[in-house]
Structures are given as structure tokens and as C-alpha cells.
Amino acid sequence: MRKRPWGDVTLVLALALGIFAAAATPASPQTQTTRGDFPTRPITFVVGFAPGGGADVFARALADAVKTVLPQPLVVENRPGAGGTAANAYAAGRPADGHTLLFAHAGSSIITPTITNQPQLKWDAFDPIARIHAEEEWLVVHSDAPWTTIDQLVAHARANPKKVRVAGSAIGGIDSFVVLTWKKAAGIDVEYIPHEGGGPATLAFLGKNAEVLVGNVSEYVQHIEGRKMVPIAVASEKRSPIFPEVPTLKEKGWDVVMVQWRSILAPKGTPAARVNLLSEAFQKAMATESWKTFNRNTKAVDAYLGPAEFRKFLTGEEERFGKIIDELGLRKR
Amino acid sequence: MSFIESLFAGFAAALQGPGILIMVAGVAWGIIGGAIPGISGAVAMALALPFTFALDASTALVMLAGVWAGANYGGSIPAILVRIPGTPAAAAALLDGYELTRQGHAAKALGVSLICGTIGGLISIFVLIALVLPLGELVLHFGSPETFALALFGLTLIAGLSGPSFLKGFGSGCFGLLLTTVGFDTLTGSLRFTFGRAELMAGIDIVSAMVGLFAVSEMFHQIAHPAGPAVTVVGKAHTAFPTLAELRSVWRATFIGTIVGLIVGIMPGAGATAASFVAYNEARRWSKRPDLFGKGSMEGVAAPETANNAVQGGDLVPTLALGIPGSNSAAIMLAALVLHGIQPGPFLLAKHTHLVYTLFAGLILVNLLMVPVGIVILRLCLLALKLAPPVLVASILTLIVIGAYAGDLFLLNPLLALAFGVIGYGMRVYGFSAAATVLGMVLGVMAESELRRSLIISHGSWAIFVARPASAVLLVLTLGILLYPAVLGAISLWRSRGIVARAADRSARG
Numbered sequence: 001m002r003k004r005p006w007g008d009v010t011l012v013l014a015l016a017l018g019i020f021a022a023a024a025t026p027a028s029p030q031t032q033t034t035r036g037d038f039p040t041r042p043i044t045f046v047v048g049f050a051p052g053g054g055a056d057v058f059a060r061a062l063a064d065a066v067k068t069v070l071p072q073p074l075v076v077e078n079r080p081g082a083g084g085t086a087a088n089a090y091a092a093g094r095p096a097d098g099h100t101l102l103f104a105h106a107g108s109s110i111i112t113p114t115i116t117n118q119p120q121l122k123w124d125a126f127d128p129i130a131r132i133h134a135e136e137e138w139l140v141v142h143s144d145a146p147w148t149t150i151d152q153l154v155a156h157a158r159a160n161p162k163k164v165r166v167a168g169s170a171i172g173g174i175d176s177f178v179v180l181t182w183k184k185a186a187g188i189d190v191e192y193i194p195h196e197g198g199g200p201a202t203l204a205f206l207g208k209n210a211e212v213l214v215g216n217v218s219e220y221v222q223h224i225e226g227r228k229m230v231p232i233a234v235a236s237e238k239r240s241p242i243f244p245e246v247p248t249l250k251e252k253g254w255d256v257v258m259v260q261w262r263s264i265l266a267p268k269g270t271p272a273a274r275v276n277l278l279s280e281a282f283q284k285a286m287a288t289e290s291w292k293t294f295n296r297n298t299k300a301v302d303a304y305l306g307p308a309e310f311r312k313f314l315t316g317e318e319e320r321f322g323k324i325i326d327e328l329g330l331r332k333r
Numbered sequence: 334m335s336f337i338e339s340l341f342a343g344f345a346a347a348l349q350g351p352g353i354l355i356m357v358a359g360v361a362w363g364i365i366g367g368a369i370p371g372i373s374g375a376v377a378m379a380l381a382l383p384f385t386f387a388l389d390a391s392t393a394l395v396m397l398a399g400v401w402a403g404a405n406y407g408g409s410i411p412a413i414l415v416r417i418p419g420t421p422a423a424a425a426a427l428l429d430g431y432e433l434t435r436q437g438h439a440a441k442a443l444g445v446s447l448i449c450g451t452i453g454g455l456i457s458i459f460v461l462i463a464l465v466l467p468l469g470e471l472v473l474h475f476g477s478p479e480t481f482a483l484a485l486f487g488l489t490l491i492a493g494l495s496g497p498s499f500l501k502g503f504g505s506g507c508f509g510l511l512l513t514t515v516g517f518d519t520l521t522g523s524l525r526f527t528f529g530r531a532e533l534m535a536g537i538d539i540v541s542a543m544v545g546l547f548a549v550s551e552m553f554h555q556i557a558h559p560a561g562p563a564v565t566v567v568g569k570a571h572t573a574f575p576t577l578a579e580l581r582s583v584w585r586a587t588f589i590g591t592i593v594g595l596i597v598g599i600m601p602g603a604g605a606t607a608a609s610f611v612a613y614n615e616a617r618r619w620s621k622r623p624d625l626f627g628k629g630s631m632e633g634v635a636a637p638e639t640a641n642n643a644v645q646g647g648d649l650v651p652t653l654a655l656g657i658p659g660s661n662s663a664a665i666m667l668a669a670l671v672l673h674g675i676q677p678g679p680f681l682l683a684k685h686t687h688l689v690y691t692l693f694a695g696l697i698l699v700n701l702l703m704v705p706v707g708i709v710i711l712r713l714c715l716l717a718l719k720l721a722p723p724v725l726v727a728s729i730l731t732l733i734v735i736g737a738y739a740g741d742l743f744l745l746n747p748l749l750a751l752a753f754g755v756i757g758y759g760m761r762v763y764g765f766s767a768a769a770t771v772l773g774m775v776l777g778v779m780a781e782s783e784l785r786r787s788l789i790i791s792h793g794s795w796a797i798f799v800a801r802p803a804s805a806v807l808l809v810l811t812l813g814i815l816l817y818p819a820v821l822g823a824i825s826l827w828r829s830r831g832i833v834a835r836a837a838d839r840s841a842r843g
Contacts, residue, residue, distance in 0.1 A: 051378070051382060053668075057668045057672065076383075081741045082532065082534040083534060085534075089531065090742070112534075165789070165790065170520075191789060193786060196519055199601075200602070206655065207472075207475075207476045210790070221678070222676070222678030223656075223679065226679055226680070294671070294674070297671060
């Protein structure tokens with residue numbers, strides 16, 4: 001070892017490469033969607049968030065599910081930064097031939113570009129491919145709290161202005177929008193405590209630094225099963241299949257409908273045939289067992305929309321979020 | 334199955350098939366990734382993540398654990414050799430590690446970092462295995478006020494980094510704190526000092542700032558003073574590893590580093606970088622030779638490197654006990670579980686006992702494997718010092734530019750690194766402390782956002798900081814550290830006056 005350091009390292013590297021190569025051998029494709037000359041090479045799936053986060057895990061699970069449907073793999077490329085919009089700028093500059101896709105959610109494709117006034121990074125600078133799934137936004141309280149329903153909580157908050165604290169992620173994210181619109185609709189004054197993400201917010205809530213927690217149920221579902229937390233409302237259009245006994249904010253008379261949807265865009269000008277092929281491939285991928293398991297484990301619900309419906313949906317979302325952003329005075333002038 | 338049986342079953346599972354090779358590959362990649370600036374431990378793990386899909390869940394976890402442990406060590410290699418912190422957490426070890434290299438003791442510094450880091454990593458894993466559930470309860474007592482108090486406690490290190498002029502050191506620290514106000518403000522949703530640049534939304538990139546202040550400024554210094562003490566003191570001394578006696582002499586710093594790493598690792602708001610700076614400061618305070626710190630103290634390498642490896646065990650406490658990742662690296666472990674169809678959460682330990690114990694066994698094994706793999710890699714890295722100084726300086730500058738770009742792929746970041754190089758060089762010429770600025774940047778975001786969040790939690794009452802026991806203890810300690818020199822000075826003054834008075838008394842009587 002003392003004489004030939006290179007020999008040892010070459011050996012280690014060779015072994016490492018061998019293992020990686022063995023590990024990375026893809027599963028054999030089954031029913032494949034292909035049309036003429038597309039896709040001819042691996043498709044780059046650009047994700048504007050760091051590996052290991054919700055967006056990244058979503059992208060990798062989807063890439064895994066779609067590999068039995070497309071003849072070419074979907075390769076996740078993380079380009080984190082600037083609230084996800086760094087990836088938007090990068091994807092916008094790539095050829096619009098269907099071999100580049102971009103992860104998009106409300107934050108990266110509507111809210112951040114609107115707040116920072118960068119229309120060239122907004123969703124309509126791209127071609128919508130498909131909306132895939134959504135995580136619902138829940139209001140959760142401690143199981144030993146004196147209130148067990150949303151009505152009791154609101155009554156308490158009304159009698160004690162500024163005393164009820166709600167933990168959630170950063171201002172400008174869906175969590176904060178849910179609370180701010182709910183607070184306005186219900187005419188109550190609650191204190192919102194922003195955190196760096198859902199994980200830190202959940203920890204702060206578990207440590208009794210807040211009375212209410214808002215966020216995606218996947219962050220804390222096991223604490224609900226462990227009877228430390230109780231969901232009291234969901235900000236969805238309809239009651240959720242996950243906890244069907246919990247009412248929606250909407251049925252209580254407050255028009256707060258917001259979900260954390262995750263979707264796919266492509267650079268503007270991607271040929272329509274390829275857009276359709278891709279959106280169909282994703283729809284098929286969502287029927288696979290691996291995707292269903294993933295959704296079950298992360299407590300997400302399928303929310304597929306094809307290119308045309310998704311474009312309509314995005315137009316509506318932009319209008320809604322634009323109003324909230326203006327009310328909050330977040331828009332950069 | 335009893336606890337010991339579970340652990341042995343874990344070892345058997347971790348070692349089956351190609352287990353050991355996968356661990357070696359993971360550790361080797363972790364060390365290399367950690368050594369490249371811009372690739373942090375979490376990024377190195379993420380890059381390895383796709384390779385784990387074909388493995389079963391427990392082998393995948395063990396491999397990622399190897400990358401994680403390797404990256405914790407790898408960051409210190411360029412920090413010690415060429416003053417580039419490979420990961421932000423290696424910035425504290427750079428202060429004395431690079432001095433040791435200049436004195437011709439590069440291999441000793443790298444060896445201390447490797448051995449002490451391994452000890453810290455191993456002890457933290459043992460503590461994790463023994464106490465994961467009770468510590469999980471403790472995590473909930475560490476909220477925003479405690480994290481703010483820890484940041485203040487860490488900031489007292491400014492005094493230790495100031496050098497001859499405390500005022501200049503204080504100013505340097507404040508400059509670092511000010512720099513952290515750039516970017517998106519989580520608590521109000523507003524953008525501060527970003528000048529319309531998307532690259533600045535996440536704040537000034539800490540890696541670019543660090544390599545600028547430490548490495549680029551050092552390169553400028555060498556170019557300006559070619560006759561001065563060169564990096565490349567080539568000779569036998571460079572390849573001499575630390576002796577057993579030398580390793581024994583740093584036991585106190587290693588012990589302090591382990592304790593600090595564990596505690597800070599458990600705290601949700603603070604990570605490896607904060608831990609290594611706090612450990613550096615504490616090791617200096619309790620050292621028999623505090624005067625050597627900053628001038629090439631082995632303890633100054635041992636303490637932060639032990640701490641940043643010991644954070645691994647602490648990070649896994651909330652991850653395994655509560656299902657909430659304690660750091661970005663821990664988040665990738667959870668992501669690997671999800672991608673393998675396993676739901677992470679507080680019941681992981683009960684529902685997937687075998688998997689968790691395989692992870693425990695794997696963590697012990699990868700920390701042990703780090704020593705041989707680390708020795709092979711650091712021997713190779715030592716060859717870099719044999720390059721002629723102009724070649725070395727040029728290569729380092731290239732590595733810096735690539736490293737600054739690699740993190741976020743923003744062209745602004747290499748420019749920032751160069752700009753911070755100019756600032757760092759100016760600070761050096763005029764006696765300011767670049768290290769204090771880095772410390773301010775590391776702890777600034779933590780201090781500001783946790784302070785503001787604490788005040789929202791308490792409905793605006795400052796009493797929250799003394800009403801909560803952990804935060805009160807930290808604040809009292811901070812106050813004690815700040816007042817100690819003043820009190821000591823007052824006592825000695827009072828004593829000497831007493832002696833003078835008594836002497837005067839005596840002479841008057843006599």
C-alpha cells in the first residue's frame with residue numbers, strides 16, 4: 001500500500017464502477033408508447049429543488065413509474081435555487097423537442113415568478129404537459145387540545161384574537177396562503193408562524209409552540225395514527241379519501257380551496273404530437289402499481305389533467321394567486 | 334428478539350452479498366464528493382441515490398450512510414491542504430489545519446481529522462442506538478428560542494477569531510451577519526437586497542463566500558508574496574501521520590467535539606457547520622494551550638472534525654424517532670425509503686425493526702471503513718502538494734471557480750467567489766478577520782430567523798428566552814463567557830489595589 005497508492009485506488013474505483021453499473025441496469029420495458037422518431041434519447045426531467053425534497057421524490061417516483069411505458073428513461077436533473085425558478089430559466093433555454101421536461105408546482109410556476117416579476121419564468125412561458133397528483137392541505141390540532149372541531153377552534157380564535165398560533169412553511173407558499181385566506185374568510189385573527197419547511201413546522205408544532213399545524217398530511221400522518229394530532233379540516237374541493245370524516249373548509253362556508261399540485265411543463269414550442277404522447281404516457285404510468293404505492297405512502301391523491309384542461313386550470317390558479325399576492329402586498333414593483 | 338440479537342442480525346444483513354463492497358464504494362464516493370467544493374454531503378448522497386434503486390432497501394440505506402460519513406470527512410481534505418472548505422462544515426477545521434500544512438504537517442492534520450472524525454461518528458452512532466427514543470422526546474424541547482440562544486453562544490467565538498484588535502474582529506463578524514440579510518425572507522415573504530437577481534433569492538451562496546474569503550484571498554496573498562511562507566513545504570514531514578501520543582494528546586478536544594456534535598445534531602434548527610464552529614470554540618476554551626489555536630493546533634482540527642461527524646447520530650434522532658429529517662442528508666435517507674416503498678415515520682423502528690438495525694450496523698461499519706479508505710485517498714491528495722507553486726495556485730483557482738459554479742450552476746457564484754477573494758485579501762492586509770465574517774454568515778440566518786420566530790411564538794414577549802430552561806442555560810453561559818474576562822480583570826485589579834493598599838498601610842505603620 002505504501003509503494004503503490006495508485007494501484008489500490010484503481011482497484012477501489014473499478015469495484016465501485018462495477019457495482020454502480022450492476023445496480024443501474026434498468027428493468028426490461030413492457031408496453032411501450034412510441035410514435036415514429038420520438039423519444040430517441042433519454043428525456044431530461046429538470047427539477048428546481050434539491051434532491052430528497054418533496055418535488056425530487058415525486059420526480060423520481062414518476063420517472064420510475066414511466067419507465068415501463070416509454071422506450072427511453074426519464075432522467076431527473078436537479079437545478080435547485082431561487083424557489084425553483086432557476087430550473088425554469090434553464091429549461092426555457094433548452095430545445096423544445098420533447099426531450100426536456102420541467103417540474104412545476106404553484107410555487108415555482110406561478111407564485112415566485114409573480115412575486116419577483118419575472119413573466120419569462122411563469123407557467124405560460126412553457127407548454128403544459130400534465131397535472132399529475134396533489135397533496136391536500138390540512139389543518140391539524142393537538143389531540144389533547146380543548147377543541148376537537150374546526151367550529152370550536154374558530155369560536156376560540158374569535159374570542160381570543162391573536163392568541164391562536166398556526167405553524168406552517170414560508171410566507172409565499174401554499175401553507176401560508178391557506179391560512180391567510182381562511183383567516184380572512186372566517187373573520188378571525190390568528191398568528192401565522194412561518195418555518196423553513198414542513199418538517200421544521202411539524203417539529204415546532206409537536207413541541208407545543210403552536211396550537212394549529214397547516215400543511216401536507218404526508219409530513220405528519222404517522223403522528224395522526226399515533227394519536228398525537230387530530231385533523232380538523234381540509235382545504236380541498238371535496239372531502240378527502242384519506243380522512244373522509246373530516247370536513248372541508250368549503251362546506252363550513254369559507255371558500256378556501258388550495259392543494260399542493262405537482263405537474264409537468266415543457267419548453268414553449270414543443271410539437272403537439274409529442275406533448276400528447278408524453279401526457280398519455282404519464283397517464284398510463286399513473287396506473288402502475290409502483291405509482292399507486294408511492295401515492296399511498298405519501299398520502300397524495302391522483303389529479304391528472306391533460307394538456308388542454310391543465311392550461312385552463314393554470315389560468316384560473318394564476319388569477320386566484322395573483323389576487324392573494326396583491327392583498328398581501330408581496331408583488332415586486 | 335433482544336436488542337443485541339437484533340444488532341447482530343443487522344450486522345449479518347449489512348455484510349451479506351456485496352454489502353462490504355457497496356459500503357466501500359459509498360464511503361469512497363462520499364470522501365471524494367465531500368472534497369469537491371460545491372458538492373456537499375447531501376448532494377453527494379443525492380447523486381448516489383439513483384444507483385440505490387436496484388438494491389434492496391437496507392443495502393441502499395447502508396450505502397447512503399457510507400456516502401454521508403465519507404462526505405463528513407472528505408470536506409476537510411481540501412480545507413487542510415489548500416484552504417478550500419470542501420463542505421461548509423469543514424471551514425472551522427481549516428483555521429488550524431491549513432496552518433499545520435504550512436508548517437509541513439499536512440498528513441498529521443489529515444490523520445487527526447480522519448481518526449477523530451471516525452471516533453466522533455462511532456460514539457454518536459452508539460448513543461443513537463442506545464437512546465434514540467428518549468432523545469426523540471428531547472428534540473421537541475429544542476425550538477426556536479433554543480436555536481437562537483445556540484447561535485448567540487456560537488457568535489462569542491468572534492472574540493477568539495479577532496486576533497489583536499477585538500473591534501476589527503467584531504466589525505468583521507457584523508459584516509458576516511449583514512451579508513445573511515440578502516435573499517428571500519421566510520418570515521415576511523419579501524426579497525431583501527437581491528437587486529432583481531434570481532441568483533440572490535436564496536441568499537449569498539455560502540460556499541462561494543467561504544472559498545473566496547479563505548482560498549482566493551490566500552492565492553492572492555501567495556501571488557503577492559512569492560517569497561513568503563509557501564503552501565508547498567515539500568518534504569518528508571508532509572507524509573508523516575500522527576503518532577499515537579499525538580492522537581492521545583487531543584483526547585480532550587475529541588471528547589468536547591463529540592458532545593457538541595451530538596447536542597447540536599439533535600437540535601432541529603442547527604447543523605454540522607454550526608456544530609464544528611461551536612466545538613472549535615469550546616476546545617479552545619478548555620485547552621491547555623489555547624494560545625496555539627489559529628497557529629496550527631491539532632486540537633483545533635480534532636474538535637470541529639469530531640463534531641461534524643458526531644452530528645450524523647444526532648441528525649438521525651428526529652429522523653428515526655419522529656419521522657422528520659434532522660438535516661438535508663437525513664432527508665435523502667428518508668427519500669430513499671419512500672422510493673423503496675417504505676413509509677418513514679415514528680413507527681419505523683417498531684414496524685421495520687430489522688431495517689433500522691441493519692442501518693445501525695451499517696453506520697458502525699461505514700465509520701470503521703472510513704479509516705482505510707480515507708488513508709488511501711488522503712495519500713493521493715497529498716501528492717498535490719508536490720506540484721510547483723505556480724501550477725498549484727492555478728489549479729486551485731480553477732477548482733475554486735468550478736466548485737463555486739457546481740453548487741447552483743449560477744455564473745454569478747464564481748464571480749462572487751472572486752469578489753470575496755478581493756474583500757478577504759483586503760481584510761487580511763488591514764487586520765480584519767475573514768474567519769469572523771464566515772462565522773457571522775454561518776450563524777446569521779439562524780440567529781435572525783429564530784429570534785423573530787421566537788417572538789411570534791411568544792406573542793412578542795422577550796421573556797420566552799429565559800422562561801425555557803435550555804435557552805436560559807445557553808444564554809447564561811453566553812453571558813458568563815462575555816463577562817468572564819471583565820470580571821477576571823476587575824478581580825485582579827481589586828487584588829492588586831488591595832496589595833498596594835496593604836503595603837502602603839504597612840509602610841505607614843512601619
